[in-house]
Amino acid sequence: xxxxxxxxxxxxxxxxxxxxxxxxxxxxxxxxxxxxxxxxxxxxxxxxxxxxxxxxxxxxxxxxxxxxxxxxxxxxxxxxxxxxxxxxxxxxxxxxxxxxxxxxxxxxxxxxxxxxxxxxxxxxxxxxxxxxxxxxxxxxxxxxxxxxxxxxxx
Numbered sequence: 001x002x003x004x005x006x007x008x009x010x011x012x013x014x015x016x017x018x019x020x021x022x023x024x025x026x027x028x029x030x031x032x033x034x035x036x037x038x039x040x041x042x043x044x045x046x047x048x049x050x051x052x053x054x055x056x057x058x059x060x061x062x063x064x065x066x067x068x069x070x071x072x073x074x075x076x077x078x079x080x081x082x083x084x085x086x087x088x089x090x091x092x093x094x095x096x097x098x099x100x101x102x103x104x105x106x107x108x109x110x111x112x113x114x115x116x117x118x119x120x121x122x123x124x125x126x127x128x129x130x131x132x133x134x135x136x137x138x139x140x141x142x143x144x145x146x147x148x149x150x151x152x153x154x
Contacts, residue, residue: 003028003057003085005076012071013048019069026057030093049097055085110138123149 008016017029030049035042053076056066063082066072075082110116114130123142128149132139140149 001026001057001059003055003087003090004063005083005085006054006056006066007073007076008052008054009071009073010052013050013052013054014046016069016071017054019071020054020056020066023065023069025062025066028055028057028090028094030055030097032097049093055090109133116140 006016013029014031017027020027031046032049033044034047036045052073058065063075077083110130110133112130112133116128116130118124118126118128118140126142128140128142130138131141131148137150137152140151141147142149
């Protein structure tokens with residue numbers, strides 16, 4: 001059976017994962033512990049590593065059964081097909097989260113105006129500013145070279 005990614009309503013990840021397990025659907029919602037600051041106190045809370053995502057392992061025939069659970073919005077798609085996550089990738093996430101030498105984890109996406117450093121390819125070690133983010137590409141400004149770089153997704 002394949003692992004798929006389902007998209008949930010915001011802040012429903014843990015509730016959806018709990019209900020999926022109650023009905024017998026194998027799922028995984030990676031959680032991290034973060035110190036949350038309020039005006040009067042600090043508290044350690046468990047939050048999902050990936051906002052609005054839960055991994056489910058179901059057969060192709062049973063894929064629609066997840067929609068019986070309140071809070072499930074849709075499957076995540078990649079290139080027109082439901083995104084499939086390999087067992088090794090799920091195991092890597094699980095193993096990484098169990099590691100004791102990790103101090104802080106966060107998952108972020110690029111936003112317009114972000115300053116980044118390219119770490120591979122022809123423009124390795126070049127600083128860039130994100131000018132545009134779309135479903136198909138990024139547009140980066142490489143100021144030191146005086147050019148604009150368009151990176152398409154495959």
